[in-house]
Each structure stands twice: as C-alpha cells, then as structure tokens.
Amino acid sequence: MTDVLLSPANFWFSIALIAVFFVFILELISTVFGVSLVGLGDDFAEVDGEGFLNTSLANWLNINKVPFLIFLIVLLTFFGLSGLIINGVTVSLFNVSLPASASVPLALIVALLVTARAASIISRFLPSVESSAVNSDDFIGSVAEITIGRASRGNPAEAKFTDHYSQPHFVLVEPFEEEELFAQGERVILVKKNQHSWLATRYQ
Structure with a gap:
C-alpha cells in the first residue's frame, strides 16, 4: 500500500x-x-x-x-x-x-x-451556515451565544444564533470594544460584519 x-x-x-x-x-x-x-x-x-x-x-x-x-x-x-x-x-x-x-x-x-x-x-444534516452567499445585513441585531472558545478583539470565537426562519447559523464573533472578552455560554448582539468575523456587543 x-x-x-x-x-x-x-x-x-x-x-x-x-x-x-x-x-x-x-x-x-x-x-x-x-x-x-x-x-x-x-x-x-x-x-x-x-x-x-x-x-x-x-x-x-x-x-x-x-x-x-x-x-x-x-x-x-x-x-x-x-x-x-x-x-x-x-x-x-x-x-x-x-x-x-x-x-x-x-x-x-x-x-x-x-x-x-x-x-x-x-x-441536509447540517444547520444553515453563514457564508458569502448570505445577506449579512439581515443578521445585524441578532442575539448569538458563544459556543466554542473565548472571544477577544482579534481572536474570534464561534457563536450560534437562529434567524427569523428558525434556521440556526454559526458565525465567528469578536468584541466591538477593544478590552472586552466574551466567554463560552455568553450571549452577544451582532453589530457589524468584518471580512472574516462579526463584531458584537454583550447582550444585557
């Protein structure tokens, strides 16, 4: 072989x-x-x-x-x-x-x-995953939960949210504020789309 x-x-x-x-x-x-x-x-x-x-x-x-x-x-x-x-x-x-x-x-x-x-x-066996083919403007304001990793500015973590069609999406997020950190399990609000990730603020 x-x-x-x-x-x-x-x-x-x-x-x-x-x-x-x-x-x-x-x-x-x-x-x-x-x-x-x-x-x-x-x-x-x-x-x-x-x-x-x-x-x-x-x-x-x-x-x-x-x-x-x-x-x-x-x-x-x-x-x-x-x-x-x-x-x-x-x-x-x-x-x-x-x-x-x-x-x-x-x-x-x-x-x-x-x-x-x-x-x-x-x-058919995967949840809908955000890509370049998705209109990302529709996701601004969505509430996502950090699922894998710890997010800091420049070091995104994976997060999951559900759109208005009840379809789950997985995205990479990092804090909008320079010094902020997001831990696994925290909820954040998607604010702005960067080239490879989303900037987000903490969900109050």
Whole structure:
C-alpha cells in the first residue's frame, strides 16, 4: 500500500489525502483548545464584493450549501481516491499508469461531480451556515451565544444564533470594544460584519 501511495504516478493524489489527514488532526487539536476550523475559508472566494459563492458554477457544485472547509475536504478526499482508483485500474488492465497530465484532470472531474452530489447530501444534516452567499445585513441585531472558545478583539470565537426562519447559523464573533472578552455560554448582539468575523456587543 505504501508503495502505491509513494509512486510518482500517484504523487498528487497522495498529497491530497495527506492534506485531508493533517486538516483532520488540526481540527482535533483546535477543538481541544475550544476553537473550530470549520468556519474558516467561507469568504475565500470573494472578489470585489461579488463572491464566487454567488455564481452559477458554485450553485451547481453546491459550495454554498456547506462550509467551504468541509467542501474542500470532501473534494480533496474524492480527488485522491479517484486518482488512486484510476491508476489502479489502468495498471491492472494495461500494466501502466496514466501520465499525470491525463490522470489529474480526469480525477478532478470525477471528484467535482461526486463532491457536488455529496455536498448536497451533507447539507441536509447540517444547520444553515453563514457564508458569502448570505445577506449579512439581515443578521445585524441578532442575539448569538458563544459556543466554542473565548472571544477577544482579534481572536474570534464561534457563536450560534437562529434567524427569523428558525434556521440556526454559526458565525465567528469578536468584541466591538477593544478590552472586552466574551466567554463560552455568553450571549452577544451582532453589530457589524468584518471580512472574516462579526463584531458584537454583550447582550444585557
């Protein structure tokens, strides 16, 4: 098995699977310290105010239905597995692996098709998660509860709130005031949206 993963023909596919493994380890470690990585990357594709998450391609891929990091992990996983399977089949049938110039694009196409379907299925089991596709102005004034971590200015923590459609959302929040701290379990009011988090004030 190690020989297969380390072979030059499977280099990019092995890299993809190794990346998934390291993200999994980082998530475990960060959870121990009261932080979650799941919300990271949701603003990754924003360009000049027009997010990639709003495009027809993104809608077809179902990127806007799950957190970006989850979508990326699923994509890398299927890319790696598809590439290994493709090379395994060609070696079994023709005793030779496809060149990377052929196997990588083919595995990527397969991975995108499968990931689009998988994201749609995964989204049914996840609460609605705020992303660039959501009109964040609608959330100003919402009351959220700190669920993971301790928030300070420049160090956001994860918080959860429910919108007027009774759909839960998870966001990263930090205090509006420089010296304020929010502990896990505290309730805050969302005041202003930054690029990657919300500024909030303490709920009285």
